[in-house]
Amino acid sequence: MEKTKTRILFVEDDLNLGFLTMEFLETEGFEVKLCKDGESGYTAFMEHSYDICILDIMLPKIDGFKLAGKIHAVNSNIPIIFLTAKNLKDDKFKGFNLGADDYITKPFDEEELLWRINAILNRAGKTAKASKTEILLGKYCFEPQNQLLVINEIEQRLTERETKVLAILCENKGNITRREVLLETIWGENDYFAGRSLDVFIAKLRKYLKADSTVSIENIPRVGFLLKDA
Numbered sequence: 001m002e003k004t005k006t007r008i009l010f011v012e013d014d015l016n017l018g019f020l021t022m023e024f025l026e027t028e029g030f031e032v033k034l035c036k037d038g039e040s041g042y043t044a045f046m047e048h049s050y051d052i053c054i055l056d057i058m059l060p061k062i063d064g065f066k067l068a069g070k071i072h073a074v075n076s077n078i079p080i081i082f083l084t085a086k087n088l089k090d091d092k093f094k095g096f097n098l099g100a101d102d103y104i105t106k107p108f109d110e111e112e113l114l115w116r117i118n119a120i121l122n123r124a125g126k127t128a129k130a131s132k133t134e135i136l137l138g139k140y141c142f143e144p145q146n147q148l149l150v151i152n153e154i155e156q157r158l159t160e161r162e163t164k165v166l167a168i169l170c171e172n173k174g175n176i177t178r179r180e181v182l183l184e185t186i187w188g189e190n191d192y193f194a195g196r197s198l199d200v201f202i203a204k205l206r207k208y209l210k211a212d213s214t215v216s217i218e219n220i221p222r223v224g225f226l227l228k229d230a
Contacts, residue, residue: 005029005030005031006029006030006031006051006052006121007030007031007032007033007048007049007050007051007052008025008030008031008032008033008050008051008052008053008054008117009033009035009041009044009045009050009052009053009054010022010025010032010033010034010035010053010054011034011035011036011037011038011040011041011053011054011055011056011059011064011067012034012035012036012054012056012083013036013037013056013058013059013060014056015034015036017106018034018036019034021110021113022034024110024114025114025117028114030117033048033050036060037059037060037061037062038059038060038061038062038063038064038066038067039060039061039062039188040061041055041059041062041067042062042067042070042071042188043188045071045074046074046164046186046188049160050078051078051079051121052078052079052080052081052117052120052121053068053071053078053079053080053081054080054081054083054113054117055067055068055080055081055082055083056082056083056084057082057083057084058084058085064082064084068080068082068100070184070185073168073181073185074164074167074168074185074186075144075167076171079101079120079121080100080101081100081101081102081103081104081113081116081117081120082100082102082103082104083104083106083108084103084104084105084106085105085106101120101123102116102120104116135167135170137170137173137209137215137227137229138209138212138214138215138229138230139151139152139211139212139214139215140209140211140212140215142166142167142170144163144166144167147159147160147162147163149166149208149209151211151212152211154211156208158208161186161201162201162204162205162208164185164186165182165186165198165201165202165205166205168181168182168185168186169205169217169225169227170227172227173227173228173229174226174227174228175226176220176223176224176225176226177224177225177226177227178223178224179195179198179223179224179225180224181224182198182224182225183195183198186198202217202219202225205217212229214229214230215227215228215229215230216228216229
């Protein structure tokens with residue numbers, strides 16, 4: 001049986017560097033998605049799953065810092081490496097403060113990048129095995145990584161977008177999650193059609209959660225949603 005390749009999201013606006021690095025990583029057995037700006041990088045992240053992200057900081061449309069924040073709002077556990085021409089202490093502080101796992105200054109050695117990627121993935125793998133990946137929600141057990149909602153041994157498989165909506169609500173459980181945060185983080189836009197789509201997803205999640213009356217998603221008109229459990 002063929003081993004599943006580790007997937008890397010690589011966002012770099014220098015396409016010459018991007019293609020060279022992508023080719024190197026692919027020869028080392030990784031599957032790499034290369035994007036040339038922060039906006040396309042975020043779209044790629046929302047459409048597929050990745051094991052690690054490598055983000056340039058000086059990106060068009062959405063810079064690397066903002067992109068990292070949007071990515072971690074959806075999945076706070078995914079490792080992020082910042083790749084940049086800057087070597088300023090304040091930038092490094094900001095990067096690590098955003099939850100970055102490493103920070104590499106250009107020009108860099110490809111072998112060193114490979115070592116750092118493998119070191120981070122090894123740490124992440126050990127952490128994942130040692131920690132619980134379930135979120136308890138009333139009588140439910142929510143497993144974001146497996147897109148599962150379980151109650152009384154009955155499993156409900158969620159779509160990727162349903163999982164992301166519920167994960168953000170769970171992160172803010174007991175507090176209001178604003179509509180614009182959900183829309184901009186998951187849909188990438190805040191307009192009428194995205195808003196209607198969000199309402200449909202909230203209705204579906206309420207249906208999935210109806211087996212436990214202590215769990216509710218309250219609508220706060222014109223503001224957002226409040227996830228509660230007793």
